[in-house]
Amino acid sequence: MHPERREYYDAEERVLLAVQKWIGRHIERIRGLLEREERPEIRESLAEMLAANEHIVDRAPETFLEACQWIAHFASASRAYNRDGAGCQLDAMLTPYYERDVAAGRLDDEKAAFILANLLLIDTRYYQLSGVDERGRDRTCRLSYLILEAAHLLNGSANLTVRVHKDIPEDFLRTAVSYLFNDRNAWPRFCGDEALVRGYMKNRGVDLATARNRIASGCNWMCVPGREYPMNDTVKINVARVFEVAFHDMTDAEPSPSTALLMDYFKKHLSIAVDVAARGANLHIDHAHEVQPELMLNLLTHESVESGLDVSQCAELYTVGVDGAGLAVAADSFAAIEQRVEREGRLSWEAVHGALHSDFAGIDGERTRLMLSSSERYCQGGSLGDKWARAITDAFVELVHNHPMPEGRQLVPGWFSWSRTILYGEAVGATPNGRRARAPISHGANPVPGFRRDGAVTAQSSGIAAVQPGCGNAAPLQLEFDPKLSLEEGGADRVLQLIRKHFELGGTLININVLDQEVLLAANENPDLFPELVVRVTGFTAYFASLSPKFRQLVVDRFLSGF
Numbered sequence: 001m002h003p004e005r006r007e008y009y010d011a012e013e014r015v016l017l018a019v020q021k022w023i024g025r026h027i028e029r030i031r032g033l034l035e036r037e038e039r040p041e042i043r044e045s046l047a048e049m050l051a052a053n054e055h056i057v058d059r060a061p062e063t064f065l066e067a068c069q070w071i072a073h074f075a076s077a078s079r080a081y082n083r084d085g086a087g088c089q090l091d092a093m094l095t096p097y098y099e100r101d102v103a104a105g106r107l108d109d110e111k112a113a114f115i116l117a118n119l120l121l122i123d124t125r126y127y128q129l130s131g132v133d134e135r136g137r138d139r140t141c142r143l144s145y146l147i148l149e150a151a152h153l154l155n156g157s158a159n160l161t162v163r164v165h166k167d168i169p170e171d172f173l174r175t176a177v178s179y180l181f182n183d184r185n186a187w188p189r190f191c192g193d194e195a196l197v198r199g200y201m202k203n204r205g206v207d208l209a210t211a212r213n214r215i216a217s218g219c220n221w222m223c224v225p226g227r228e229y230p231m232n233d234t235v236k237i238n239v240a241r242v243f244e245v246a247f248h249d250m251t252d253a254e255p256s257p258s259t260a261l262l263m264d265y266f267k268k269h270l271s272i273a274v275d276v277a278a279r280g281a282n283l284h285i286d287h288a289h290e291v292q293p294e295l296m297l298n299l300l301t302h303e304s305v306e307s308g309l310d311v312s313q314c315a316e317l318y319t320v321g322v323d324g325a326g327l328a329v330a331a332d333s334f335a336a337i338e339q340r341v342e343r344e345g346r347l348s349w350e351a352v353h354g355a356l357h358s359d360f361a362g363i364d365g366e367r368t369r370l371m372l373s374s375s376e377r378y379c380q381g382g383s384l385g386d387k388w389a390r391a392i393t394d395a396f397v398e399l400v401h402n403h404p405m406p407e408g409r410q411l412v413p414g415w416f417s418w419s420r421t422i423l424y425g426e427a428v429g430a431t432p433n434g435r436r437a438r439a440p441i442s443h444g445a446n447p448v449p450g451f452r453r454d455g456a457v458t459a460q461s462s463g464i465a466a467v468q469p470g471c472g473n474a475a476p477l478q479l480e481f482d483p484k485l486s487l488e489e490g491g492a493d494r495v496l497q498l499i500r501k502h503f504e505l506g507g508t509l510i511n512i513n514v515l516d517q518e519v520l521l522a523a524n525e526n527p528d529l530f531p532e533l534v535v536r537v538t539g540f541t542a543y544f545a546s547l548s549p550k551f552r553q554l555v556v557d558r559f560l561s562g563f
Contacts, residue, residue, distance in 0.1 A: 005308030131163030186536030200472030219539020240326030373434025379463030
C-alpha cells in the first residue's frame with residue numbers, strides 16, 4: 001500500500017463495496033423467490049444460485065458454478081462502467097473448476113452446458129477457445145466443446161473465437177464449423193495462432209510464451225490478460241480520404257502527374273494522419289487516470305493495486321492499435337489510374353480529375369466511371385489492385401510501426417473499419433475506382449463488393465492474406481455464404497480447407513456469415529418479422545433487426561456480392 005495514493009485505494013474500495021452490495025441485492029432477490037417457489041426443480045436451482053452468490057460475495061470461487069457466477073458479475077459490472085467487452089480464454093480458465101466438480105460428482109456435462117449457456121446469455125463478451133499454452137501444447141479440452149454446445153443451446157448472438165493452430169484437433173475444428181453452418185448465427189469466428197504470435201513478437205519484442213498468451217479480446221485485436229493495456233479498435237485512419245487529399249493535392253501542384261508521384265503524396269499525408277493519431281492517443285493515455293480511471297480493470301491487472309496506480313499508468317505492455325480503413329478504395333483507385341491513364345492511355349489525368357470533381361456527372365462522366373470501375377481490382381489475384389494494396393500496406397505498416405512513442409508504448413497497425421464504413425464514406429468525395437461521392441468505403445481488409453464473380457472466395461482469401469500488417473493485430477477476412485451455395489461447393493469441408501489455407505498464408509482472423517439469401521432479403525424488408533436473425537456485422541454479431549436501415553442494407557449488399 002502507498003499512503004500517498006489514498007485517493008486510488010478509496011476509489012477501488014468503493015467499487016468493491018458497490019459490487020458486493022450489488023451481489024447482496026441478488027442474494028436478497030433469490031431468497032425471496034425461494035420462499036415463494038413450490039416446484040422442486042426450480043427450488044433446487046435457486047438454492048444453488050443462493051449458495052454460489054453467498055460464497056463469492058467475499059471469497060474466491062471454488063466450484064464451477066461459483067466461477068461462472070463470478071465471471072458473470074464482473075462482466076456485468078465492467079460493461080456498465082465503461083462498455084468493456086473483453087473476455088478470457090474461457091475453456092482454460094474454467095477447466096480446473098470443471099474437473100474438480102466432475103471428480104467430486106457435483107457436475108456432469110449437461111449441467112455444465114446449462115450453466116455456460118446462462119453465462120453466455122448474460123453478456124456477449126469475447127471469449128477465446130482452443131489455441132496453445134506457453135509451451136505450445138494444444139489447449140482444446142472438454143470444455144471447449146461444451147462452450148460451443150452452450151452457445152448452440154442459446155441459438156442467438158455470441159462472440160466466440162476459435163484459435164486455430166497446426167495441432168488443433170480436426171474433430172474440434174469441424175465441430176466449430178458445423179455450428180457455424182447449422183445454427184447460422186455467425187459464430188464462432190476463427191483466428192490464426194502462428195501469424196498473430198509471430199507478429200506480436202516482432203512488434204513488441206516479447207518472448208514466445210507472452211505472445212502465445214495474447215488472446216482474442218475484441219473485434220480485431222488481441223491482449224495479454226492482466227499484463228497489457230490495449231487501446232485498440234479505437235483509432236482509425238480513413239485511407240480513402242487520405243488518397244482523396246493526396247490526389248487533389250498532387251494534380252493541383254504537379255504539371256506532370258504520375259502514380260509514382262501520387263504515392264509520394266499519399267505517404268506524406270498518411271504520415272500526417274499517423275502522427276495526429278499518435279499524439280491524440282498519447283494525450284488520452286496521459287490523462288486517462290484523471291478522466292476515466294480503469295476502476296474495474298485495475299482489479300485484474302498486475303501491479304495496479306500493488307502500486308496504487310491506474311493501469312493506464314503502470315501496465316507492463318501498452319499497445320495502441322491504429323487501424324487503416326478503406327484499403328480497397330485506395331488500392332483500386334491507384335490501379336485504375338495506372339491501367340486506364342498510364343498504361344492504356346484511354347483516359348487523361350485531366351479527365352479523371354474533372355470526373356471526380358463532378359461526381360461522374362453526365363454521359364461522359366458515367367462513361368469515365370464505368371471505365372475506371374472495370375479496371376483490375378484488389379483480390380482478383382495478381383492484379384494491379386493487389387499490387388497497390390500491398391504497396392499501401394507496406395507504407396502504412398512502416399509509418400505506424402516506426403512512429404516514435406513514449407517509452408513502453410507501441411503503435412500496432414491493422415486493417416479494420418469496424419462498422420464505420422458508412423460514416424467514413426460520407427467524408428470522402430468521388431474516387432478513381434468509380435465510387436461515387438459519399439458512398440460507403442470498403443469494409444476492413446475486404447475488397448470492394450463485386451470485385452469478381454469466379455473463384456471469389458479463394459481469391460479474396462489470398463488477397464487479404466497478402467496484406468496482413470504482421471504486427472500482432474488482425475486484418476480480418478469477412479466472408480458471406482449462402483447455405484445452399486455452400487453445400488453445392490462442398491459445404492463444411494470447403495470452409496475447413498479455406499480456414500487452414502488462409503492461416504497458412506499468414507491470415508489472422510476470419511469472420512463468416514452463413515445466411516439464406518431469401519431470408520436476408522425478406523428480413524431487410526420487414527426486420528420485425530425476423531427478430532431471431534443474427535448476422536456478423538464486423539468483429540461482433542448482432543440481431544439484424546437491431547441494426548439501422550443503412551447498416552442492414554450494407555450487410556445485404558456485402559452478402560449479395562460476397563459469393
